[in-house]
Amino acid sequence: MNVHLFIPCFVDQLFPETAFNMVKVLEKLGCTVSYNTDQTCCGQPAFNAGYQDECRSVATKFLKDFHTYDYIVAPSGSCTGFVRNYYGKLFDNSAAHNDVKLLRKNLYEFTEFLVDVLHVTDIGATLEGVGTYHDACGALRECGIKEGPRKLLENVKGLELREMNDSEVCCGFGGTFAVKYKPISLGMGEQKVHNASDSGADYLISTDLSCLMHLDGYIRKHGQTIKIMHIADVLASGW
Template sequence: MNVQLFVPCFVDQLFPETAFNMVKVLEKLGCKVSYNPDQTCCGQPAFNAGYQDECRAVASKFLKDFQSYDYIVAPSGSCTGFVRNYYGKLFDNSAMHNEVKQLKKNMFEFTEFLVQVLNAPDTGATLEGTATYHDACGALRECGIKEGPRKLLSKVKGLKLNEMDDCETCCGFGGTFAVKYEPISVGMGEQKVLNAIETGADYLVSTDLSCLMHLDGYIRKHQKEIKIMHIADVLASGW
């Protein structure tokens, strides 16, 4: 099975090891993985800030970079959800309508691809400790991803999964929201971290590193005893 990687901005610039771990898992499960080095952003930051024309320019490049019938897999529910749910509006009534339609069919978030396409809930990972899972808004609300990540985590040997209170509540990042409304964003992040700590978890896991980066800022500043991990890093552990 041929798979193209889309590596979001946060992962590319700040957490590249997660992209490598995603490749590691996909190749172990029999996928032929390729990466187009010309790829850039999906355009979501510009769109959320109100710059639709600039976003359309970036999205046009995305469509060009991923002109293929291969599956496109990304370690981000946020980016995946944006492409699926908003590209149709950006290119409505345009010559790129068919390309967008095909792209939306091919685009998958990483855990969604493992569970729904590969039907491979067990990657053979081993990680000793306790984890709690944060439902990132992009994954949960834009892509409908809920049970898949939990199914994958339940198969990790040595790992216990404890649910936190308000696991579906936003962490407070929200891209530019964290900049424009810093006190609210920090308060939401604090509550999320405290809820995670109350479970006794060693690891705070999610599908989206944007959320995890935000939460890790609070964790580091207040020296809390919990570690963030993208689910791809968990699923590549121990082998």
């Protein structure tokens, strides 16, 4: 099975090891993985800041970079959800309409691809400790992803999965939200970290590094011991 990687901006710049671990898992499962080095951003930051024309320009390039009939897989529910749910509005009644339909059909978040397309829930990973899962807004609300990541984590040898309180509540990042509404954002992040720590978890796990980056800022500043991990890093552990 041929798979094209869509690596979001912040993963490329700040957490490249997660992208490599996603490749490691996909190749173990028999996928032929390719990466278009011309790819840039999906346009979500500009869109969320109110710059729709600028976003459309970036999104037009994205459509060109990912014009394929193969699967496209991304380690981000946020970016996946944005493309699926907003590209149709950006290119409504335009010549790009069919390209958008093709892209939305082929694009999957990483865990969604593993569970719903490859029908795999046990990668053979090992990670000793206790983990708790944060439902990132993009994955949960825009992609409908909830049970898949938990099934994958439950099959990680040595990992005890515990639910934290309010696992579906936003972490407070929200991109530009964290800048415009800093006190609210920090308060939401603080509550999320406390809920995760109260579960007794060693690892705070999610599908989205944007959430985890935000939460890790609070963790580091306040000397918390819990560690953040993207689910791709968990699934690539121990083998």
